[in-house]
Amino acid sequence: MTDNGYQPKIVGFLCNWCSYAGADMAGTSRMVYPSHIRIIRVPCSGRVDPLFMAKAFEQGADGVLMAGCHPGDCHYNEGNYYAQRRYALMRELLAFMGIEPERFRLDWVSASEGKKFSQVVTEFTQAVAKLGPRQGVRR
């Protein structure tokens, strides 16, 4: 990824109905994006307990991506709205505790947005790679 061979670990929580299908679309359309992301499929972005974000970082993730349906498109109508509020507070807290805010990303990716998915992952992976490995994790 970077000149010194550093490979960031990215954890991606993708909602089943939109973003995971968007990732699938990127795959079937043979779009190329950095393969550092470890995808975890969740039923809805609203399923992402902020605990998952903290746990991912504790276990050594360098960045955490959360993606769900666009506002108004959530399969459960409002899961993504709640997810957004929790995400915003958790990012603020973790940033205050020393994790750079650039290590977080929330985005809306629909099932047809394979291109957007590959863009988001590329941008995010690059941003995280630039920061380098995280300090203070068990190795």
Place this chain on the structure above:
Amino acid sequence: MKDYAEKIQAHARELLAAGKVDCVIGYETGSDGVNARPAFVYRAEDVGRLTFDDTCTHDLVTYLRNRKGKATAVVVKPCDARAVNLLLLEHQLQREQVVVIGLVCPGIKERAWGQKGEALLGKCQVCAMHNPPIYDFLVGQPIAEEPSPDQRYAPVAALAEKSPEERLAFWQAQQERCIRCYACRQTCPGCYCTECFADRLDPQWLGIRVDAPANGMWHTIRAFHLAGRCIGCDECQRVCIMGIPLSLLNRKLEQKVDDAFKFRPGQDAQTPPPLATFNPGENLGVDGGHGC
């Protein structure tokens, strides 16, 4: 505050004698002869034990969770009264089962064994609510409220100004000292889950290893579970035997919640909590932005 004890005793006597409550939770003088400790009074003839002075640090609302279904009177300072509102809002308490003896509070002092403390508690120095927001009986003369002092968030701002590396180093030094006694959780009026995530074995969110990353996880989730709920009593920080500045985390979230959602926990028992509601048009930092 001189006549507070007398008035609290009178209310307690009346409530117990009339059988309106079966317990009054208040303060009595502790075993060092100076500082107050929580008191549980069940009989009208025992109300003489009840006192109130500037050593009454405890937030007694935390004891209400053990008395579910039993009518109880509780003595509260304004900060503690906010915890009553929190529990009512979250349906942990029924209004008719709690009698709130609210005090107008001029501030509480730091504790020291066997002697009167000198300085006001940190939370009292920056307190913006001297009258209880909920009560059945009011003790003391209401005093004029002043806007939240600027210093309330000064320690948060001082740390936020530092670089991420410095903040990480600061918190790691704190996390290394935590012994995971969970006193911070036990004392918190808002921490009432019967099974805390920290105690779960499957999935085991928190390993039994006591080291900085695991302790950091504890501090993070403890604070987050109180986001938009912490009423700022600072009891968690006061009881921490290791002197870990937990209030810094609570204040950070308090400020954020106030800025982003205009919500102050415990002000009333009706306003929906910020994480249980949303505004469809909001953007709080989607697309890598930092919207709020």
